[in-house]
Amino acid sequence: MLFIRLLRWKFGLIFRCLPPAAAVFCLHISAEFFYRLVRLTxxxxxxxxxxxxxxxxxxxxxxADKLLKNISYSIFEIICTPFFRATHLDLIMTVxxxxxxxxxLAAGKGALLMSMHSGNYEMSGTYLGIHGYKQTAILKAPPGDPLFRFVNEGRAHFGTKLVNIMEANMYRETLKALANNEGICYLIDTGALEGRHxxxxxxxxxxxxxTGWLALAERSGARVVLSTSKREGRKIVLTFSPPITVDADNHEAVIRDVSRHYENFIQHHPEQWWIFLNSHEIKRMLEGK
Structure with missing residues (x-):
């Protein structure tokens, strides 16, 4: 972790001293070098x-090469997150x-902003935060874990509130945030066995x-917005879909449509899904556990 923090310090100097295009160039060169090392391991x-x-x-x-390249670039983008401004994001993202x-959000009841571990999903919250959207991110992080603490510093830098389900009442905190017309950032491909599923x-x-988010959307009146993140070349492409309304009669149809949405995305872009870094999760998926 000391090395990663030194990298963040170094990039802090770069982003403060250089014009946006030059700073992003340094980020990309570093990420490319890291990728070329990792693919040999x-x-x-x-x-x-x-x-x-x-x-x-x-x-x-x-x-596999494309996935490792995406993740290498994503790692350096996450390291540099606290130093990003809108001008930097315009160079690395298309939305x-x-x-x-x-x-x-127009109804004043908040929104459930659903995504998955693809592309650089972390930049969705960064983009919304820089552009003034109020957000609360739901996450599961072991207390005191240095890696999660490092990543969470970037997540919180632009005002995103963090709710760790291992330390707080997620349901209560989420309802409070929705009542404040905030977006709730939720990764749909994680935490299935920790709650209703x-x-x-x-x-x-x-x-x-x-599936707990279905009941949450129905109770709060918040609409659901699906998003996907993928990398095209060096750029992140973040795409939001039309909002979905959840009511007492359409739970089955909504979960089917949401699942098909993400299944279709992965079928066309399997190299974007971070799950392939995790052999344990692949085994669980194959075994249906």
Missing amino acids: PVKKMVNNNLQLLLPQKETSLL HGLEYVDQA EKISFLGHQVPVA
């Missing part, structure tokens, strides 16, 4: 094996559908998916 083989297990019909070697977030078909396997 056993991590490449592990990622390739995980891709083969879940997607045996795909040519996985190139996908589509922001009007859908505005539509969801059901099994759905995803990429040909029966996998558990958290």
Whole structure:
């Protein structure tokens, strides 16, 4: 962690002293160098094996390279997050559908901003925070974990409130934030077994998916906005979808449509999904646990 903090300090100097384009160039050069090192390590083989297990019909070697490149760039973007300004984000991001977030918030009941571990999902909260949107992020982090503490510093830098489900009453804090017309940032591909969930078909396997957010959306009146993050070249492409209204009669249809939305995204962009870094999660998915 000391090395990562030294890197953040170094990039702090770079972003304070150089014009935005030059600072982002330094970020990209560093990320590219890191990627070229990582792809020579056993991590490449592990990622390739995980891709083969879940997607045996795909040519996985190139996908593994693309995934490692995306994650390498994402790591350096996360390191530099506290130093970003809107001008920096314009150089590293393209955003589509922001009007859908505005539509969801227009009713004054907040919005559930759903995403998954793809592209650089962390930059969604950074982008919204820099542009003045009030947010609360739901996360699960072991108390005192230095890596989570480091990442959370960037998350909180632009005003995002953090609710750690291991330390706080998530449901109460979430309802409070929605009543304040905030966006609730929620990663749909995590935490399924820690609360209310059901099994759905995803990429040909029966996998558990958290469903507590459905009841939350119905009770609060908050609309649900799905988003995806992918990397095209060096740029992050963040896309928001039209808001979804949840009521007592459409839970099954909503969970089906949301699952299909993300399944279609992963089928077309498997190299964007961070799950392939985690052999344990791949095994759980294959076993339906």
